[in-house]
Amino acid sequence: MHLTETEQAEIAAARDHSVSTRRATVPALEAMLFTPVPVLDHGFVRVIDYMGDDAAVVQAARVSYGRGTRKVSEDEGLIRYLMRHRHSTPFEMCEIKFHVKLPIFVARQWIRHRTANVNEYSARYSVMDREFYIPAPKHLAAQSVNNRQGRGDVLEGDEAADVLGLLREDADRNYTHYEYMLNEDRVDPDRRGLARELARMNLTLNTYTQWYWKTDLHNLFHFLSLRADRHAQYEIRAYAEAMLAMVRAWVPASCRAFEDYRLGAATFSATMLSVLRQMLAGEAVTQADSGLSKREWAEMMDTVGR
């Protein structure tokens, strides 16, 4: 992660500035505010602003007049109840805003989550930075043989070196040509320069972009349940995990409930429940007579530790 001196100074200035507020405030998240947390080789995620805390979830659920005088343990009990019974609206009452720097191909997965507000750096209006994502060797995975959208083992030796070389050279050359076509400030006075909105098309999908992304806690949990999951592509999961750490600081009780009831949970289909009841009753059940496909059976046995 590289920041210019100006950017560092702007962040430092924002962190230095404190004022008084009557709003719900979370010291643990205040401590993190504005500071970029590095993700991947040149990316980051940082919290720009937030609204609400655990008590705000409770306050909205009760439509109450004040912050309440109940014990923290009662609030946590209610939060767990709300999460368990899929009451989503109280969690929508907290909001968070991130500034994220991320490769374009990750941004394209991310944007599929539509219930969020986004302002992306505009390559129609501005010139992109010369920064590309190149996987660390341990993340340079081969195509999985079994799973069409999965990764297999890590590439090694010549093949790895070969791939890394190509990724680097192609991104770099294309960026150089991008800059050349732009001819910003008419460095070459004999050329007029291609429109920015056209020149950008020469960039590769690992070029870094950045955006402001704002969402509510319920939709953030949904995002994290899909993107912090082990089936998510590593590159987006790296962002999800950095954000999950921030959410733990922000709304610890809600996040505990989320990790217990959603992230670490498993759903059993009606057919699986029937198998489970038989197993608990001591009956022998086999995949063949279970009504489950081989893959489902394997997934279920994996989940119940058999």
Add this chain to the structure above:
Amino acid sequence: MHLTETEQAEIAAARDHSVSTRRATVPALEAMLFTPVPVLDHGFVRVIDYMGDDAAVVQAARVSYGRGTRKVSEDEGLIRYLMRHRHSTPFEMCEIKFHVKLPIFVARQWIRHRTANVNEYSARYSVMDREFYIPAPKHLAAQSVNNRQGRGDVLEGDEAADVLGLLREDADRNYTHYEYMLNEDRVDPDRRGLARELARMNLTLNTYTQWYWKTDLHNLFHFLSLRADRHAQYEIRAYAEAMLAMVRAWVPASCRAFEDYRLGAATFSATMLSVLRQMLAGEAVTQADSGLSKREWAEMMDTVGR
């Protein structure tokens, strides 16, 4: 607007509590926080929380690292540009949360705006208050003769007294029967009490409910452009106007741009623009040869002050 002593104490306690924050903070809105502003006879609207300010709109539009060092006038210029050219996403970067007490028939209009987060007081779970909206005499309008969904002149004399009497008696009687059917705390030990989720159906549509309602600035402007409009039903417009005053305190530059380019603006259709060009060229145009319907012609002449 009636608040119990407990409610008043909760609000006072919330207002008394101040802490330090690094977040964007707006003193003029902090001064209003939590205090209910009366609307209609028993309703109110109060700000519970907010995120962002005018500078946050600018910061998101620029995807910048800090709060910026530009002049306030440059920021206002950008805000006006964004509003004029319908760039909605920067305004989505500000968020506000209200607590509103409002008659059910108003809530039913309001909820049609779907891009918001809502937690309503639950009549399945809790008992509703004995509070109904009864129009002030000056708002007791007759049905408009020309406009099927509009109001005409105000009812007077016996008819007014008659109507007010019926509204009061019916709401009151139905509430009394609601309470009777509920038989809360088994006041009458010989009856079991009807389920709350059923008993509520006896209430009238002017019964007050309350909710937490949270939305972003872009969608709030959309709400206000429809509900602070003179064609909106008076009862919801009263809320919109109270909220507009809060928005002016919160994001003054954005609100000025909104009032200029949206709330006080008028849209001319392609046909109207053609009429307008003829008029400005000094040509005589009549409704008959304008291509506009009589109603459109009248609306347009009204807008241009002819």
Add this chain to the structure above:
Amino acid sequence: MHLTETEQAEIAAARDHSVSTRRATVPALEAMLFTPVPVLDHGFVRVIDYMGDDAAVVQAARVSYGRGTRKVSEDEGLIRYLMRHRHSTPFEMCEIKFHVKLPIFVARQWIRHRTANVNEYSARYSVMDREFYIPAPKHLAAQSVNNRQGRGDVLEGDEAADVLGLLREDADRNYTHYEYMLNEDRVDPDRRGLARELARMNLTLNTYTQWYWKTDLHNLFHFLSLRADRHAQYEIRAYAEAMLAMVRAWVPASCRAFEDYRLGAATFSATMLSVLRQMLAGEAVTQADSGLSKREWAEMMDTVGR
């Protein structure tokens, strides 16, 4: 369910009309089109239009050029895979439109599902029908003692008669006064008539309203998973069940996957999964040392049939 002769004739005319189309068409749903299915005492739900079928889910998931030549069993396999792994977007490619007549208090629960398109009959513009929901005796439930938002046993004898009488009389009287205040067509020439948008506030919450409601299959499944659930209030569940029968006719494979993986499924939290693994390993586990609350423990034992 009462329909006027005109309404019946309009429905019959719509059903009589057939034309040729190249679009995905489902004969089993065509057979149901436009016919109202009665729900509660005066309500109904009917399908007005639909887009797509099971094959359309598959076609979108594959972003394919045609309807495909694969076997139906392969399509069902893919549909089950998509449902199991929470791939929601392919199910969003089917759309359905309903016309629903329902009590206002049910409409208020229903509208909380925001990802849908709604056109409701306007009581600002038109006069409401004299129709109210009165529960059948077997649904006249007492308030649950254990569950603040649940129902207990059915009221009987005098208390039941008493409640039904009050509900009927209050709704009826309030409607009579509504009509009186409206004074439509100036039946009484000496009164001007209260504006419709005001008079409606005298109506009770069991008054029937109606709307066109349109949503995609993914969001419909979400609606059904919450509203066809046994914890949903009976009155909205009655609609959900009528709609579920229509969905079974429309997209049978998707609906089977939904009923297996969602409606009939159960989610186990991380803590519950740990308990489950102990139980399957033959270890004795008690609520006290499970990490689960008493209520969670009871819910889990109920689910696994212990």
Add this chain to the structure above:
Amino acid sequence: MHLTETEQAEIAAARDHSVSTRRATVPALEAMLFTPVPVLDHGFVRVIDYMGDDAAVVQAARVSYGRGTRKVSEDEGLIRYLMRHRHSTPFEMCEIKFHVKLPIFVARQWIRHRTANVNEYSARYSVMDREFYIPAPKHLAAQSVNNRQGRGDVLEGDEAADVLGLLREDADRNYTHYEYMLNEDRVDPDRRGLARELARMNLTLNTYTQWYWKTDLHNLFHFLSLRADRHAQYEIRAYAEAMLAMVRAWVPASCRAFEDYRLGAATFSATMLSVLRQMLAGEAVTQADSGLSKREWAEMMDTVGR
């Protein structure tokens, strides 16, 4: 636009298949169904399915039981009224589904419209086609000097040839390396092949992708009002214009209302309205004393033909 023989056969088969339906059907759109309309050099847009027609807008606005017996002219009058007064929900009752092939940088602009359903071809799961957008010479615009996000004149001569050569070579080389890294079917048995989800990052932003995109008529109009506008980037405008032609065939009355009241319309701010009233009253107004900025003044004079 290149289609394989299989794709052509699939489209032909879909077009050959006709069945009977009771649903609202539009012959003019049926005639277009499934046929790809070429856009840019290798892209296309084609209609896959639709729900509703002009009468469905009217039917929903009236919450009526049948298709209605009113005259077409009355329906058009209502549609114009709804559009003029920003009644959006009746237009949400029509839905359309497109299959679009488009360059990735266009897809990234398009996806900012969040109120739509999308299934994109997955480069995690499948291999992308070797197809890139290369602008036609007449669209190879220089950067605008006045407008940071606009285009100036067209590049010519050597500079044009130079740019086109770079765009072609870079896209082509990067694709060749993409294929090489993938090593699909282990063409080279000594290499394992990079995971598809990683290899894709080497592709350029002018690579074509494709998706199914489904939205309702109201949101489609909003999309078209922004993307068929002359300020939109040419490459996305080309798609918007192809789609607008389809919408004209589908819902002619709604589309006429849209083109009159939205696409061809202009909005005057409160300040502009005041200027306009002065001008119509024959008063001399200058930019300096108008309250408008120079740019606003120029835009307004341009609109009114002065």
